[in-house]
Amino acid sequence: MTEQGFLETTRTAYDTFAEEYARDERNDYGPLPFERAMLGAFAEYARASAGGLPVADLGCGPGKVTSFLHGLGVDVFGIDLSPEMIALARKENPGLRFDVGSMTALDLPPASVSGIVASYSIIHVPDEALPSLFDGFARVLAPGGEVLVVFFTGDERMRRTEAFGYEVALDYHLRPADRVAEAMRAAGLVERARLLRGPEPHELLPRAFLFASKPREA
Numbered sequence: 001m002t003e004q005g006f007l008e009t010t011r012t013a014y015d016t017f018a019e020e021y022a023r024d025e026r027n028d029y030g031p032l033p034f035e036r037a038m039l040g041a042f043a044e045y046a047r048a049s050a051g052g053l054p055v056a057d058l059g060c061g062p063g064k065v066t067s068f069l070h071g072l073g074v075d076v077f078g079i080d081l082s083p084e085m086i087a088l089a090r091k092e093n094p095g096l097r098f099d100v101g102s103m104t105a106l107d108l109p110p111a112s113v114s115g116i117v118a119s120y121s122i123i124h125v126p127d128e129a130l131p132s133l134f135d136g137f138a139r140v141l142a143p144g145g146e147v148l149v150v151f152f153t154g155d156e157r158m159r160r161t162e163a164f165g166y167e168v169a170l171d172y173h174l175r176p177a178d179r180v181a182e183a184m185r186a187a188g189l190v191e192r193a194r195l196l197r198g199p200e201p202h203e204l205l206p207r208a209f210l211f212a213s214k215p216r217e218a
């Protein structure tokens, strides 16, 4: 699938079920202690290295992570491919900034963010697009900037053809954490830590939380 192709199908799918997705995801991180811990650790590092620059939440959806980090004192804004998701994020989180855009073509100046969080959004980016995705992350991060990517682990592409009663064509790329870490390393991002966890009782897939940073001296 071409780059344009995967972006289009992902956008169409999330635009289609944005409302229902946002309703399902409105709950907090109450039942997810590891999420709270990982986002809490990210928030501490991001606050410490901010230097007056904000954090970008890439693939923010309706703004759950954006709002959680904001609550932890992080200066954060969201970007999402789906205009419907961005409309909902703005409605749900008045006062926070949300922009429509693709994390594969970030419309941000070099070294303009102190951190990047991408929570369950790189799962919709195929392997061949990972090198340029992470080059883009490295370009917009300030030296010393922090990255947290969260994704489903495995080694297959799953296609979802139905969601919330709608017909969709949405690809999920499940990958081993090592593959993502290697793609980040190739872009100059140095791994700091990772957590691999199995699914909670209400979940289906195992997950990874991968922390990296952009060296202060490249």
Ligand SMILES: C[S@@+](CC[C@H](N)C(=O)[O-])C[C@H]1O[C@@H](n2cnc3c(N)ncnc32)[C@H](O)[C@@H]1O
Residues within 6 Å of the ligand: 007, 010, 011, 014, 025, 058, 059, 060, 061, 062, 063, 064, 065, 079, 080, 081, 082, 085, 101, 102, 103, 104, 118, 119, 120, 121, 124, 125
């Ligand atoms: C599973 S949702 C995750 C939402 C949110 N980050 C969370 O953790 O609750 C994936 C989101 O990533 C967005 N997304 C997928 N590919 C994207 C891309 N190339 N650029 C920006 N957003 C993207 C989708 O539109 C969708 O809102």
